[in-house]
Amino acid sequence: MTGARYELRGRTERFAGRIFQVFSDEVAMPDGGTAVRDVVRHVGAVAVVALDDAGRVVLVRQYRHAVGDYLWELPAGLMDVHGEDLAGAALRELAEETDLTAARVDVLVDLHSSPGFSSERVRVFLARDLAEVPTDQRHDRHDEEADMQVTRVDLDEAVARALAGEITNAACVAGLLAAVRARDAGWAPLRPVDAPLPR
Structure with a gap:
């Protein structure tokens, strides 16, 4: 869907280490609902x-x-x-x-x-x-x-x-x-x- 907006509504840190962090993010979806996505934030x-x-x-x-x-x-x-x-x-x-x-x-x-x-x-x-x-x-x-x-x-x-x-x-x-x-x-x-x- 072109132009769809996914907005972060909330974030809970689950783990923090030297190389990466793990978060559970609550994300607004284009259909008006929200979903939880587990995300690894990595140093690259x-x-x-x-x-x-x-x-x-x-x-x-x-x-x-x-x-x-x-x-x-x-x-x-x-x-x-x-x-x-x-x-x-x-x-x-x-x-x-x-x-x-x-x-x-x-x-x-x-x-x-x-x-x-x-x-x-x-x-x-x-x-x-x-x-x-x-x-x-x-x-x-x-x-x-x-x-x-x-x-x-x-x-x-x-x-x-x-x-x-x-x-x-x-x-x-x-x-x-x-x-x-x-x-x-x-x-x-x-x-x-x-x-x-x-x-």
Whole structure:
């Protein structure tokens, strides 16, 4: 329905943590009624499609407790460092998880990871002109990152794996598909690194 208004009538906080808060919101509906919607307010995240000169994408295999399994993903992380911009966070995560830096960074795609209940927004960057982080400056990985596997896969092969259901992380699937489309269009769809987030 065009022009419909959904107004917040009330909010009850159910949980507050470092990464997200959970609220039960009472929302006015266009038909005059109200409904309760449980909402996760999330700090947001970034992810990186890092492509080397051979056209291979850098993937990480990391254990995810919520699904009880290892998933193939892009280097990624939370927007949980105060004052850090999106591109800076993406480059930090790339260095921490893969020991790589990038001389060229562009915006590839933006997505809401699960808009039915979460406000999480993920900006996926394309990183190129990769170089190794010097050994003495590398990040010391802990927790789930301690046994993280890092590999490089031909971009088309990675897309084939996503389409076969072998890669299921939402940001990874979206980033891989967007990267292939952008590559095939001569990189014309890329946005500048400081492009504003869409509303």
